[in-house]
Amino acid sequence: MTYSIKEVSEKTGLSIYTLRFYDKQGLLPFVARNSSGYRAFTDGDLSLIHTINCLKNTGMKIKTIRQYIDYVMQGPATIKQREAMLLAHRKTVEAQQRKIAENLQEIDYKLNVYQSPDAVATVTKEQQFVQQEKLANQLPNPYAQTILSK
Amino acid sequence: MTYSIKEVSEKTGLSIYTLRFYDKQGLLPFVARNSSGYRAFTDGDLSLIHTINCLKNTGMKIKTIRQYIDYVMQGPATIKQREAMLLAHRKTVEAQQRKIAENLQEIDYKLNVYQSPDAVATVTKEQQFVQQEKLANQLPNPYAQTILSK
DNA sequence: GCTTGCCCTAGAGTGATGTCTAGGGTTTAG
DNA sequence: CTAAACCCTAGACATCACTCTAGGGCAAGC
Numbered sequence: 326m327t328y329s330i331k332e333v334s335e336k337t338g339l340s341i342y343t344l345r346f347y348d349k350q351g352l353l354p355f356v357a358r359n360s361s362g363y364r365a366f367t368d369g370d371l372s373l374i375h376t377i378n379c380l381k382n383t384g385m386k387i388k389t390i391r392q393y394i395d396y397v398m399q400g401p402a403t404i405k406q407r408e409a410m411l412l413a414h415r416k417t418v419e420a421q422q423r424k425i426a427e428n429l430q431e432i433d434y435k436l437n438v439y440q441s442p443d444a445v446a447t448v449t450k451e452q453q454f455v456q457q458e459k460l461a462n463q464l465p466n467p468y469a470q471t472i473l474s475k
Numbered sequence: 476m477t478y479s480i481k482e483v484s485e486k487t488g489l490s491i492y493t494l495r496f497y498d499k500q501g502l503l504p505f506v507a508r509n510s511s512g513y514r515a516f517t518d519g520d521l522s523l524i525h526t527i528n529c530l531k532n533t534g535m536k537i538k539t540i541r542q543y544i545d546y547v548m549q550g551p552a553t554i555k556q557r558e559a560m561l562l563a564h565r566k567t568v569e570a571q572q573r574k575i576a577e578n579l580q581e582i583d584y585k586l587n588v589y590q591s592p593d594a595v596a597t598v599t600k601e602q603q604f605v606q607q608e609k610l611a612n613q614l615p616n617p618y619a620q621t622i623l624s625k
Numbered sequence: 626g627c628t629t630g631c632c633c634t635a636g637a638g639t640g641a642t643g644t645c646t647a648g649g650g651t652t653t654a655g
Numbered sequence: 656c657t658a659a660a661c662c663c664t665a666g667a668c669a670t671c672a673c674t675c676t677a678g679g680g681c682a683a684g685c
Contacts, residue, residue, distance in 0.1 A: 327612050330632075342674050345633090350672095355605070357614035361681055363632050365614060369605035376585065379578040387672075399619050401598045408589040411582055418579050422572065428529040429568050432561055435526065439558040448551045455505070455519035462477050464507035464515060469549050481661075492644050495663090500642095511651055513662050537642075 327365040337374055351391045352377055354398055373397070383418045477515040487524055494524075501541045502527055504548055523547070533568045 334341045347353055348364070355373060359365045366374075373394070380390050393410050396403035438447050456466055484491045497503055498514070505523060509515045516524075523544070530540050543560050546553035588597050606616055 327614075340674080341632095343672085346673060349634095355617035357609060357612075357617065358633095359614075361632075362634095363681085365612065367605070367608045367612065367614070369601075369608050376581070379581045381672095383575055383578045383582070398617065400602060401595045404589050404594050404598060408586065411586050411589065415579070415582060415586065418575065418582070422575055422579075425533055425568060425572055425575075428533045429565070429572075431526070431529045432533070432565060432568070436558065436561050436565065439554050439561065444554050445551045448554060451519075452550060455517070458517045458519050459507060462507075462515065462517065464477075464509075464517070467505035467507065467548065479662080490644075491662095493642085496643060499664095508663095511662075512664095513651085 327359075327367055328371070330364050330366070333366045333371065333374070336371065337378065339374075339378070347377070347387075350387050352387065352394055354394065380414065383414070384421060385414055389414075477509075477517055478521070480514050480516070483516045483521065483524070486521065487528065489524075489528070497527070497537075500537050502537065502544055504544065530564065533564065534571060535564055539564075 328336070330341050330344055333339075334344060337344075339347075344353070348356060353370070353374070356370055357365050357367075377390055377394070380393065381387075385393075389410075393407060396407050396410070438444060441447065452468060456468065456471065459466055478486070480491050480494055483489075484494060487494075489497075494503070494514075498506060503520070503524070506514050506516055506520055527540055527544070530543065531537075535543075539560070543557060546557045546560070588594060591597065602618060606618065606621065609616055
C-alpha cells in the first residue's frame, strides 16, 4: 500500500507544494516513483517525514535536516553522527525553550500591570517618567498627548 | 543622558542595521533625534526596546508589534487593547511551548534509540522493514547498501 | 474519446526579516 | 586642518521557506 502526494499532504498537514519543495531540497531521497513518475509514499516514508517535521518545527534548518537524512540513508554506520547531530540540536531547543519562558515571564509582568486596578495610574506614571527624561535632554515629547502634572 | 545607536546595539544585542530597520518599520516612533539628526536613545526607550525584543523573540510579527507600540504611544486610554493583544499573544506562545516540548520528546526518543547498546540492531531492523515495504510495492531500494538477510 | 481530477517539472514570485552599500554629514583627537 | 570613527538615508541585496504558474502527462468514468 502506497500513498499519493495528496494523501500525504492530508496526513501530515504539509501542503503539496511543501512536500515537493522538500523533495527538491533533498529531504525526501527515500520517496520512490511509480511507473508514471508519480511519487509513491510508503508508511516508512511517512515515519521519516514525521521526523523531518519534528526537526523543522524545532527550528532546524533544511540544510541541516538534509545532512541528517543523508546519514540515515547511509545506514547503521552513521549512528554516531546522527546522535551527535540530535544532541547538538537538543541543546539549541532547550536554550530556545528557556528563552521563550523568560520572555513569557516579562509579558506576564506587563499583563499584570495592565490587569491591575491601578493600571491607569501605573501607565500614566511611566509615561510621565519618559516625558521628564525627554524634557531633561531637550528632546521632543513622543506621546500624542502630554500628561505632565507632577 | 542619552545613548548612541552603537551603544544601544551593544546593550541590546540587536545590530545597528536591525535597530534602523525597526525604526523604518515604525517600531521606534519614540526615539528622538539630536541637533545633527542622530538618534538619541533614553533609558525609557531602552525599556520599550526590551519589550519589543520580548515580543519578537516569542514570534510576534513586526506588524503586530507596531500595533502594540502604536497603542502605547496613545497613552493610558489603550490599556484594554494592549491587554487583549498580550493575552492573545500569550496563548500562541503557550501553544508554541507545548509543540516544542512534544517535538523534543520525539527527538529524545530517537536519541534513546541511538544511544542504546542495541542501536545498530534497532536501526538495521528499521531499515530492513523499509526495504521489505519498498520491495512489496515493487519500488527501488532507497538505501546505499542493501541489508536483507531475514 | 472527452472531461475531470489527479500527477509531474522548471522556474518565477512572495513575504518576512534582516544586512549591506553608496554617498554623504558630524565630532573629536592630534 | 585632517584623519578616524562615528552618524544618517535610500535603496539594493540576501536568506529562508515556501507558494504558485505554465505547460504538459496519466487514469477513470461517462
